[in-house]
Amino acid sequence: MSQSNLVEIRDLNFTYDKRPVLQGINMVFPKGKLITIMGLSGCGKTTLLRLIGGALEPVKGYVKVNGKIIHELDQDSLYDMRRKMGMLFQFGALFTDMSVYDNVAFQMREHTDLPEELIHDLVLMKLHAVGLRGTHNLMPSELSGGMARRVALARTVALDPMLIMYDEPFAGLDPISLTVVGDLIRRLNDALGATSIIVTHDVQESLKIVDYVYFMSNGVIVAEGTPDEIRASDEDFVHQFVHGEMDGPMPFHYPGGNYRQDLNLQAA
Amino acid sequence: MPAVKAIRGIGHRTINAVWRIGMATRFFFLTLMHSGSSFRRFHLIIKELFSTGVMSLIIIVVAGLFVGMVLGLQGYETLKRYGSESALGVMVALGLVRELGPVVAALLFASRAGSAMTAEIGLMKATEQISAMEMMAVHPIARIVAPRFWAGIISMPLLAALFSAVGVFGGYFVGVVQIGVDEGSFWSQMQAAVDFEHDIMNGVIKSFVFGTAVTIIALFEGYDAPPTAEGVSGATTRTVVTSSLVILMLDFILTAMMFGGS
Numbered sequence: 001m002s003q004s005n006l007v008e009i010r011d012l013n014f015t016y017d018k019r020p021v022l023q024g025i026n027m028v029f030p031k032g033k034l035i036t037i038m039g040l041s042g043c044g045k046t047t048l049l050r051l052i053g054g055a056l057e058p059v060k061g062y063v064k065v066n067g068k069i070i071h072e073l074d075q076d077s078l079y080d081m082r083r084k085m086g087m088l089f090q091f092g093a094l095f096t097d098m099s100v101y102d103n104v105a106f107q108m109r110e111h112t113d114l115p116e117e118l119i120h121d122l123v124l125m126k127l128h129a130v131g132l133r134g135t136h137n138l139m140p141s142e143l144s145g146g147m148a149r150r151v152a153l154a155r156t157v158a159l160d161p162m163l164i165m166y167d168e169p170f171a172g173l174d175p176i177s178l179t180v181v182g183d184l185i186r187r188l189n190d191a192l193g194a195t196s197i198i199v200t201h202d203v204q205e206s207l208k209i210v211d212y213v214y215f216m217s218n219g220v221i222v223a224e225g226t227p228d229e230i231r232a233s234d235e236d237f238v239h240q241f242v243h244g245e246m247d248g249p250m251p252f253h254y255p256g257g258n259y260r261q262d263l264n265l266q267a268a
Numbered sequence: 269m270p271a272v273k274a275i276r277g278i279g280h281r282t283i284n285a286v287w288r289i290g291m292a293t294r295f296f297f298l299t300l301m302h303s304g305s306s307f308r309r310f311h312l313i314i315k316e317l318f319s320t321g322v323m324s325l326i327i328i329v330v331a332g333l334f335v336g337m338v339l340g341l342q343g344y345e346t347l348k349r350y351g352s353e354s355a356l357g358v359m360v361a362l363g364l365v366r367e368l369g370p371v372v373a374a375l376l377f378a379s380r381a382g383s384a385m386t387a388e389i390g391l392m393k394a395t396e397q398i399s400a401m402e403m404m405a406v407h408p409i410a411r412i413v414a415p416r417f418w419a420g421i422i423s424m425p426l427l428a429a430l431f432s433a434v435g436v437f438g439g440y441f442v443g444v445v446q447i448g449v450d451e452g453s454f455w456s457q458m459q460a461a462v463d464f465e466h467d468i469m470n471g472v473i474k475s476f477v478f479g480t481a482v483t484i485i486a487l488f489e490g491y492d493a494p495p496t497a498e499g500v501s502g503a504t505t506r507t508v509v510t511s512s513l514v515i516l517m518l519d520f521i522l523t524a525m526m527f528g529g530s
Contacts, residue, residue: 053403055399055402055403079405079407080405082402082403082404082405083404083405085403086403087400087403089396089399089400090396091395091396093395093396093397093399093400094397095392095397095400095401096391096392096395096397106404106406107404107406110404110405110406110411111405
């Protein structure tokens, strides 16, 4: 494994109930870079994140993070590794029985012996970084979707992780929140010197902020490149995805029977 | 072949039931294994004691009062036939301490606190809070399950004791205040007949066993719930149904062991 790569994926295969989800995936995530994995819903992007986080085990191949093969780690070593990772879930996954402040302070209290005064300052700094210092007394139910996502982002980076994973960070956001969250992801990555992986199907926003793009379809990588290369790509798949076209190699309809027969229509 | 289909169905259900019992047992031991960290952070248990124990107080007190009053009324009607009204206190106290206190309190505990635990944990799972906790290198069984487990075990005997105490006062109110049974006989016969070790401690043991069973069923059902609205509602229903049946089954076994030969 190259010293400059924080995450390395080699010949990764994964199946759900004998249904192949990922097949022969090879990827590298260099340190300090912000990389996105794009593809249609159900193409295996989130599964890939879960494999990187050690929540799932591959049937073949491996994910190496910081030089260690994730699925070979015992529970204590895996938890040690996860302390250096942060993951932003699609809908934030804030703890609903805790205030915004307690959510952000959660990992600091669980994993460090920092005094409460210092935790207080750190929490407010993290919330300030996402523009929500004034919400520290609120409960998650009092936040809008975009605000909850930003609080979750503050919680994700609470312990300054070396690897940050984002699962659909742009889903369901209004245009302003979308730009704010995108900008925050880039700035946090650079400020922390972290490596970030964004799983998304929001092409335009992610191409603005990332260093490299992987395109996935049906569990395999179909294209990759820098944002400029992707924009200029004439591959059918990439072209259809980037420009949101109806016609192309990715079918809109899930395979089904004959439409006329399903509607019980007689042949004319 | 309908017969083959039926046999296959029975086999499938049996395997599924055995598998779930195995999973629940493993879950129980995992909870015990991760209990140390809960005791090191006792404030987590205190917080859960509030939501499982304190929040169940009203239903326990009100139910205990009415059950005691009914016992007083029915007991008086029966004892009067044999001229033994003065033994009403003994009947009410033994009925509550040995049987109704632990059993009815546990049934109420299962429907109020047990269902709430299942729904809360099931929803935490559905909203990815449990996955988020795992990704933060915090074991959900240590942080979420174990504190609730110990809060359930601590609160159940206390709630059962409260149920019995309030029930005795309910019986006193109906028997002595309303009907006119002699107050001295009511209390003195109760004091003479109720044995601390044989009656009260056995009742405490029962409520402890019921508390353990109800809490672990509620926590397991929540933790194992499919992360959907239907999954959580199904798990909540299963908690109440399974807990109720297990309480009644355990009650028979414990009663046979404790009082069967006496």
